[in-house]
Amino acid sequence: MTAADNLKLINARIEKTARKWNIDPRKIEIVAVSKQQPGERVLEALEAGQRIFGENRVSEAIARWDGASGFRKKYPDIELHMIGPLQTNKVDDAVRLFDVLHTLDREKLALAVKQAMDKQGKSLSVLIQVNTGDEQQKAGIAPENLGTLLDYCRNIGLPVDGLMCLPPVDEPPGLHFAFLNELAQKYNLPKLSMGMSGDFEKAIPFSPAYLRLGSVIFGAREY
Numbered sequence: 001m002t003a004a005d006n007l008k009l010i011n012a013r014i015e016k017t018a019r020k021w022n023i024d025p026r027k028i029e030i031v032a033v034s035k036q037q038p039g040e041r042v043l044e045a046l047e048a049g050q051r052i053f054g055e056n057r058v059s060e061a062i063a064r065w066d067g068a069s070g071f072r073k074k075y076p077d078i079e080l081h082m083i084g085p086l087q088t089n090k091v092d093d094a095v096r097l098f099d100v101l102h103t104l105d106r107e108k109l110a111l112a113v114k115q116a117m118d119k120q121g122k123s124l125s126v127l128i129q130v131n132t133g134d135e136q137q138k139a140g141i142a143p144e145n146l147g148t149l150l151d152y153c154r155n156i157g158l159p160v161d162g163l164m165c166l167p168p169v170d171e172p173p174g175l176h177f178a179f180l181n182e183l184a185q186k187y188n189l190p191k192l193s194m195g196m197s198g199d200f201e202k203a204i205p206f207s208p209a210y211l212r213l214g215s216v217i218f219g220a221r222e223y
């Protein structure tokens with residue numbers, strides 16, 4: 001199975017599940033998570049028309065997309081999404097490379113992103129990562145602190161478009177998706193980033209803007 005074959009099957013699954021829940025499947029976009037995947041598999045997806053890709057490390061993403069592969073030159077309409085934790089010292093590079101940031105989770109990072117965007121004259125779409133499972137080792141803001149972070153972003157002039165979550169591996173993902181959806185409605189944030197290879201069909205009833213899909217498209221990652 002090529003990445004192109006997999007994308008076709010996944011799109012059919014998304015469409016079928018979306019219809020079942022009366023959701024418009026055209027509003028759901030696949031972020032093809034290309035981290036740690038071989039270049040030839042990524043090329044299969046590009047050739048099949050996939051244009052939105054997700055990466056979790058800034059330096060690896062720069063090497064892949066702006067490096068020798070020439071992917072960005074050959075496919076100038078690609079849209080790159082940062083889905084991993086971001087350190088403030090990498091923000092300038094991240095703002096230069098990426099179009100969407102899924103993982104804003106603290107004030108210091110918000111300020112650095114806003115300053116880099118102003119400096120570069122470029123604006124990213126920003127989502128806040130919420131630690132819905134209150135897991136100590138996991139990135140994301142605690143749900144009870146979300147309102148404060150949103151106020152801070154508003155005060156510094158950084159628009160926030162939505163919320164992202166990564167449910168705990170040992171809990172039913174649907175509960176976390178429902179919770180993230182509730183938070184998004186409470187704060188009037190239109191875009192949800194949720195659903196991965198193993199659980200994306202459970203995210204679809206909430207009409208997510210982005211499903212982040214890696215292994216189901218490209219196969220197991222190379223470490």
Ligand SMILES: *Cc1c(COP(=O)(O)O)cnc(C)c1O
Pocket residue numbers: 033035056083084166196197198212213214215216
């Ligand atoms: C790696 C990763 C994914 C993709 O995971 P799969 O299970 O391969 O679909 C999605 N989201 C985040 C934040 C990731 O780090």
